[in-house]
Structure formats: C-alpha cells, structure tokens
Amino acid sequence: MAYDLEEQEQLATLKAWWNQYGNLTSWVLIAGMAAYSGWTGWNYYQGKQAAQASALYDEVQHAMQGKDNAKVQRAAGDMQSRFAGTAYAPMSALTAAKSAFEAGDMKAAKAQLQWAAEHGEEEIKALAKLRLAGVLLDEKAYDEALKVLAGDTTAQFAGAVADRKGDILVAQNKLVEARAAYQAALAAIDKKNPGRRLIELKFEAIGGTVPADQAAA
Secondary structure, X not given: OHHHHHHHHHHHHHHHHHHHHXXXXXXXXXXXXXXXXXXXXXXXXXXXXXXHHHHHHHHHHHHHHOOOHHHHXXXXXHHHHHOOOOOHHHHHHHHHHHHHHHXXXXXXXXXXXXXXXXXXXXXXXXXXXXXXXXXXXXXXXXXXXXXXXXXXXXXXXXXXXXXXXXXXXXXXXXXXXXXXXXXXXXHHOOOOOOOHHHHHHXXXXXXXXXXXXXXXX
16 A cells, blocks of 8 residues: 555656656657757768769769760769769869860860869869969960969968969069069978979079079989
8 A cells, every 4th residue: 555655656746747847858859859860861861972972973084084075074063063062073073174174175174173163172172273273374364363373272282373373474474473483382392392393494494593402302
C-alpha cells in the first residue's frame, strides 16, 4: 500500500511537472530532432553535390584532352550553374579558359577567367587574374589589365603579379614604373626560382641594374 501511495505521489508530481513544462520540453525535443535531421540531411546533400561535381569535372578534363572546346564550355557552364559552391567550379572555369584560349575564343576565355576570379579561393583568384591580365595585355587593353591586377594578392603570387605589371607598363612605355614593378617582383621571388632570370633580363633591358648579391642563383 505504501508503494502504491508513493507511486501515486510520483505520478501526481510528474503530471504537475508535465502540465507546467511538458509543452516546452516537447518543442525543445522537436527542435533538437529537426536540427539533427537538418544537419545530417545537409551533410548528405553536400556529399552528393561533391560527387556529382567531381564527375562533371572529369567530363571537363576529358573534353579538354580531346580538344573539344564546345563540350568543355558546355560542361563548365553546367558546373557553374549547378555546382557553383564547390571547389570544382572555379577549377573547371580555369580549364575552360585555357581551352577557349587555345581555340582562339578570347571572349569565352576572358569570361571564364573572370568567373574564376570572382568565385574561386584566394589562390585560384590570383591565378585567374594573372591569366586574365595576360589576355588583356595581348589585346593591348593595358589599363584594364592593370585594373585586374590592382589590390592585394597572396604572397605566393606577389612576384608573378608584379612581373606581369612590369610587362604591361613596358608595353605602355612607362619605363620608370616598369622598373619599380620588376624590382618588386625580384624582391618577392626566391633567388633559386627558375623564372627569376627572365625577370632580371627584362629589368636590365629597360635600364635596371640587378645588384650582384640579388642575382639569380
């Protein structure tokens, strides 16, 4: 009998607690389950997106190897419209830009490089800008090329950016500014870098002098 009374007291306490807090508890549990469900669902979605993007990236690469520029551009366009948030999209844009450049389609090449520069990670952005500035240099769009290279860049590409600026300034016959750009490039590039000697030659060709202790190894 004592057990029954104790059990009834516990049941009454539980009912009282439930009447006061039960609804709130239910909402907390529901919210927690919904959050977990959403998290697992998002992970599944992300994994599926990455797998599909990887397959499409392979398609871009195969089309590139087959020199099928039209197919490369289509696949890269699909990648950008369907999987823009993945790392494969800007990489595909770089590949598509190279394909378009080799096919002589400068308009498509510039568009792909611009997309990569706007959507890629820092290294991809820097590389895309360098290549875009090179295309614009070839087209004699000097001011536009310098504008593309303006602003900060990663330390990894600082020397290459300064070198490309020097090339553009030489094309504009702005030799004082060009020498400053090449000097900046040499300061940013390791002496053992195989490309350093070419920058030295360009610097010297416009009246610059590389100190002996800074010359390429």
